Amino acid sequence: MLKTILVDDEINALEALEWKLNRYVEDLKIIKCNSPVDAINIIEKEKPALVFLDIDMPEMDGFSLLQKLTYTDFDLIFTTAHDEYALKAIKVSAIDYLLKPVDKDELIMAVAKVRSSRNNDHLENKLQSLFSNLSATNEKINIAADGKIYLLDKADVIMLKSDKSYTTIFLEDNKKIVVSKTLKEVEKKFDFQEFFRVHNSYLININHVKEYRKSMGGELLMSNGMCASISRNKKNELLEKLF
Numbered sequence: 001m002l003k004t005i006l007v008d009d010e011i012n013a014l015e016a017l018e019w020k021l022n023r024y025v026e027d028l029k030i031i032k033c034n035s036p037v038d039a040i041n042i043i044e045k046e047k048p049a050l051v052f053l054d055i056d057m058p059e060m061d062g063f064s065l066l067q068k069l070t071y072t073d074f075d076l077i078f079t080t081a082h083d084e085y086a087l088k089a090i091k092v093s094a095i096d097y098l099l100k101p102v103d104k105d106e107l108i109m110a111v112a113k114v115r116s117s118r119n120n121d122h123l124e125n126k127l128q129s130l131f132s133n134l135s136a137t138n139e140k141i142n143i144a145a146d147g148k149i150y151l152l153d154k155a156d157v158i159m160l161k162s163d164k165s166y167t168t169i170f171l172e173d174n175k176k177i178v179v180s181k182t183l184k185e186v187e188k189k190f191d192f193q194e195f196f197r198v199h200n201s202y203l204i205n206i207n208h209v210k211e212y213r214k215s216m217g218g219e220l221l222m223s224n225g226m227c228a229s230i231s232r233n234k235k236n237e238l239l240e241k242l243f
Helices: 011-024 036-046 062-068 085-092 104-116 123-138 183-190 232-242
Strands: 002-007 028-033 050-054 075-080 096-099 141-145 148-152 157-163 166-171 176-179 195-199 202-205 209-213 219-222 227-229
Touching: 002 011, 002 036, 002 104, 011 028, 011 104, 028 036, 036 050, 036 062, 050 062, 062 123, 062 148, 075 104, 075 123, 096 104, 123 141, 141 176, 141 183, 157 183, 166 183, 183 202, 195 227, 195 232, 202 227, 209 232
Parallel strands: 002 028, 002 050, 050 075, 075 096
Antiparallel strands: 141 148, 157 166, 157 202, 166 176, 195 202, 209 219, 219 227
16 A cells, blocks of 8 residues: 655645546555645655645745655655646656646556656655756755755855864854765855855855955954855955955
């Protein structure tokens, strides 16, 4: 019995999908949810094997819901009425999707594919690929940490600080994300002109620099009140970017 959760804010679409699954697919235990916010708790509690997830929902879109999950040991099939750029990213990431109204033959094939390839590739790897492809389009920065995948706006990132094999990303509103990777590894995600590696331990967003201080060999005061040291060999290049 494949425990399956259906998430869609449209009641009619939700009931239509449930009807087709009950009629054409065997051995499913179906749980419905018309609220993406409630769905997070349901998925964490029920730990399904398969989730059908609508993309375009007013409370929270499907991508945002996925970022908030800690449990991801399930197969995923997106359902959507919109044939747009995101679907290409989904397909490239080896995640299945169905266009509404859902065709019964495509539905049968999608579930059969899940059963035949169950657990061959962890969803988290597929989501990482998905958000990388989406980020290439919308210039958001995807970061995997704490069992989640964050999509960050460049403007919200103040600085990154290295702590041996960990990197802390400092965001506006005193938020931070700790990544279990070195700064050298994480830096690849921040290949934008506003980010600059000023020191072995610091990568900063130039737009968040408040002061340049000559003392102590040179340091920067950032918008969150933290300071970032400047390496001697980076000083001239940094000053050119700042001034």
